[in-house]
Amino acid sequence: MSSRIVKCCAALRAFVLCSLVLLIAPACTRTGASGAPIQFRPTIEPQADAGPAQLVAPALMVLDEPPDRPLYTLNVTLDYDNGTVHTQEKIEFRNPTGLAITEIKFNVPPARRAGAIDVRDARIFGQAQPLTFEVTNTVLSVQLPAPLPAGAGIALAFDYVLKIPLQEVTLGIGGDDSSRGPYSLTAGHWYILLAPWENGDWYTPGYVPVGDNYVSEVADYTVNILAPEGIIIAGAGEEAREGRLWRYSLPMARVFAFGASPVYQIDQIEQDGITYIHYTYPEHRKFTEAVLYTAARAVALYSELYGPYPYRTLRIVETGRSQGQEYSGMIGIGTTLYDGYAGRGSRHDLIATTAHEVAHQWWFHRVGNDQIRSPWLDESLARMSELRFYQHYYPRDADWWYQRYISANRPRGSIDLPLSAYPDGRAYIIAVYQRGLMFLNDTRKRIGPETFDAALRDYSEAMAYKMATPNDFFDALARHTAEDLTDLVSGYFASAVVLPCRISGNAVGCRR
Ligand SMILES: [Zn+2]
Incomplete structure (x- = not known):
């Protein structure tokens, strides 16, 4: 649980208590797996004089002390057999726009499939009157009955049922990061994720079939998942289990993810105060030690290079996919990545992918970026971290790694295109992961490894929990070197990057 206490009106505090009572009291809890979903809706209606809340306009209740960052409370009933997730979601947040607004937009990635999500209700939390809303493609738009002043806080509540799609058979990188396979x-x-506010509009980029088509800002999460009997939940953050109720607290996160399975085998180790927990199918449990120690070694190295790992737990969760996937405080390892591993040694996708996904705890989770418009900013750094992992722990395998992941294909393609500009997953991987690594390596050679490492550490600290842009990356380099990088950048980038003057030989029009 975050140390930050929910500061809000009495009605909101009542919601938390009410939800908790409903969750843990059998008399209040209806069956979640096969019967009617549990009910979280508060029974207390707000009064004009209820606590410190104030009515600034008819029917619009604002928070007297809005949270510094969005606070999500997700009360979830999982129907594992049918693959449905019934959620009552509350988001408390401050109007980020600087304007009085009557419309708020949210990204809902699973809605890219027609009929996948059934949003049954949207309202200002605690109010009787539902709000007008619509879901168009992957965007949920909510209309407020009166303007929400700039900087004012509000709590919105949603009730929806999501059908998790069956895992697609995909090659390459992309597709749904919410899916179900035969075992999990x-x-x-x-x-429902609050859309970032950028350049005078809500940022709602929609679905792209290649890469990670998500963008999210840092938020705090309190999550309660009621699972059927016999289903193991693997959720991110601090966990407390009470029978079928799995409770999680995950502060300062880009996303809250979880896995579920009736067959998960759980193993864990502890190193340097961090608990590493591996959830795997029985057939792959024999690899658990290799996976756990790979994750722990990666965290140790990256903590030294980029700054400390922020949580006390890291969960490594086998999924039904064929690829790895990063989340906050958790990584997914696709089941096919375990294929063919001998149980020892590092020359295998299982080890490389684990080291890669762990690196995203810094390049995605800690330092955020627009994964749709600038995917190179996290992927090339995650790939470089893989290489550093091999160079540090398995120096004799570093050449194998470079040959397999970097030299295997003829390098081509600009590294800085948005996801939608790459024709397919293969072109995307070759450009962003392969040439992206080459760009970083060349830059490291040009300015010297120690200078590069210092700049990267500086970048990680300066942009921690923010959304970094390519300019932020180059600014960090320019704080540590005066080498002219113009030729390198023009060789790898398609866009006309305006470099800081210090690393562009004071080119005409350079950034001061
Ligand atoms: Zn990655």
Whole structure:
């Protein structure tokens, strides 16, 4: 649980208590797996004089102390057999726009499939009157009955049922990060996410079939998942289990993800105060030690290079997919990645992918970026981290790694295109992961490894829990070197990057 206490009106506090009572009191809890979903809706209606809340306009209740960042409370009933997730979601947040607004937009990635999500209700939390809303493609738009002043806080509540799709057979990188296979279900970017506010509009980029088509800002999460008997939940953050109720607290996160399975085998180790927990299918449990120690070694190295790992737990969760996937405090490892591993040694996708996904705890989770418009900013750094992992722990295998992941294909393609500009997953991987690594390696050679490492550490600290842009990356380099990088950048980038003057030989029009 975050140390931050929910500061809000009395009605909101009542919601938390009411939800908790409903969750843990058998008399209040209806069956979640096969019967009617549990009910979380508060029974207390707000009064004009209820607590410190104030009515600034008819029917619009604002929070007297809005949270510094969005606070999500997700009360979830999982029907594992049918692959449905019934959620009552509350989002408390401050109007980020600087304007009085009557419309708020949210990204709902699973809605890219027609009929996948059934939003049954949207309202200002605690109010009797539902709000007008619509779901168009992957965007949920909510209309407020009166303007929400700039900087004011509000709590919105949603009630919806999501059908998690069956895992697609995909090659390459992309597709749903919420899916179910024969042995498990994974919920990645599965809920209603407040859209970032950028350049005077809500940022709602929609679905792209290649890469990670998600964008999310840091938020706090309190999650309660009621699962059927016999289903193991693997959720991110601090966990407390009370029978079928799995409770999680995950502060300062980009996303809250969880896996679920009736067959998960759980193993864990502890190193340097961090608990590493591996959830795997029985046939792959024999690899658990290799996976756990790979994750722990990766965290140790990256903590030294980029700054400390922020949580006390890291969950490594086998999924029904064929690829790895990063989440906050958790990584997914696709089941096919275990194929053919001998149980020892590092020359295998299982080890490389684990090291890669762990690196995203820094390049995605800690330092956020627009994964749709600038996917190179996290993927090339995650790939470089893989290489550093091999160079540090398995120096004799570093050449094998480079040959397999970097030299295997003829390098081509600009590294800085948005996801939608790459024709397919293969072109995307070759450009962003392969040439992206080459760009970083060349830059490291040009300015010197120690200078590069210092700049990267600086970038990680300066942009921690923010959304970094390519300019932020180059600014960090320019704080540590005066080498002219113009030729390198023009060789790898398609866009006309305006470099800081210090690393562009004071080119005409350079950034001061
Ligand atoms: Zn990655």
